[in-house]
Amino acid sequence: MKKLKKKTPSLPEERPIGGLEQDLKGALNSPEKSTITGKVVMVSPLRYRQEGTLAVRSLILKDQKTTAKVCLFANNAELHFNHGDVVKVSAVYKKQYNQRTQLTSSPGTVCEMVGDSLQVEITEEDKQKGIEDPDFSDVLPEEMQTKDIILTDFTDCDVYQCCDMPPCRRKKISGNKCPLCGKESNKSAKSYKVQFLYEVDGKKDNIVTLFQNTIEKIIKESADFDTKEDIISTIIEKLPIRFKAAISNNSFVNVSH
Numbered sequence: 191m192k193k194l195k196k197k198t199p200s201l202p203e204e205r206p207i208g209g210l211e212q213d214l215k216g217a218l219n220s221p222e223k224s225t226i227t228g229k230v231v232m233v234s235p236l237r238y239r240q241e242g243t244l245a246v247r248s249l250i251l252k253d254q255k256t257t258a259k260v261c262l263f264a265n266n267a268e269l270h271f272n273h274g275d276v277v278k279v280s281a282v283y284k285k286q287y288n289q290r291t292q293l294t295s296s297p298g299t300v301c302e303m304v305g306d307s308l309q310v311e312i313t314e315e316d317k318q319k320g321i322e323d324p325d326f327s328d329v330l331p332e333e334m335q336t337k338d339i340i341l342t343d344f345t346d347c348d349v350y351q352c353c354d355m356p357p358c359r360r361k362k363i364s365g366n367k368c369p370l371c372g373k374e375s376n377k378s379a380k381s382y383k384v385q386f387l388y389e390v391d392g393k394k395d396n397i398v399t400l401f402q403n404t405i406e407k408i409i410k411e412s413a414d415f416d417t418k419e420d421i422i423s424t425i426i427e428k429l430p431i432r433f434k435a436a437i438s439n440n441s442f443v444n445v446s447h
């Protein structure tokens with residue numbers, strides 16, 4: 191019986207969950223997901239999207255041939271990266287952004303440090319690529335500075351049907367469908383928002399609308415509510431609520447106690 195040649199492409203069902211291991215150039219040109227390894231050239235500050243619930247961080251990675259920008263989300267974004275770390279990132283896809291091809295992670299992405307396993311030197315020229323990209327600006331925007339905040343009262347709240355797919359992060363159902371993934375509402379998945387009054391920098395009665403993910407971080411427990419009455423009775427008991435957070439896009443991020 192003839193032996194199979196080593197270079198035979200793997201069938202889709204044989205491919206590893208994180209995608210084929212590729213160099214950065216291969217991943218930037220692949221229509222499929224890849225697992226990549228690169229040395230950290232630049233690390234962006236941590237930023238937040240989706241009402242402050244989704245952490246986002248970009249890296250510039252370099253291997254023997256190429257540099258590439260890689261976007262990380264959630265837990266992967268919150269890892270600590272140093273210049274010169276070698277990281278392995280699974281399940282990344284190429285994506286066009288601002289007329290450049292970059293790599294973006296997916297919900298299944300795993301990011302791990304793999305020691306100094308790459309013989310790659312980082313040059314000033316590599317760093318220039320980051321400086322031209324606003325994502326890597328080292329200046330912490332004022333909106334990311336943490337302040338003492340007190341929730342003093344609330345003025346309104348609402349319970350609504352939400353998408354139950356984890357990546358949609360409790361998106362409100364609209365017209366019986368999730369506006370993000372298109373899945374039909376299952377009616378039982380509910381989320382809520384509460385409009386609070388808060389005090390910061392000695393100024394009282396500022397208004398903010400907070401969603402479930404942020405409220406759970408602030409009260410340090412998971413809290414599901416079926417009715418407005420449930421929300422009101424629970425929240426009234428807890429007020430005033432003190433914590434530290436940065437104010438970004440009229441919500442609170444980087445919540446700590």
Ligand SMILES: [Zn+2]
Pocket residue numbers: 353354355358361368369370371372373
């Ligand atoms: Zn959805």
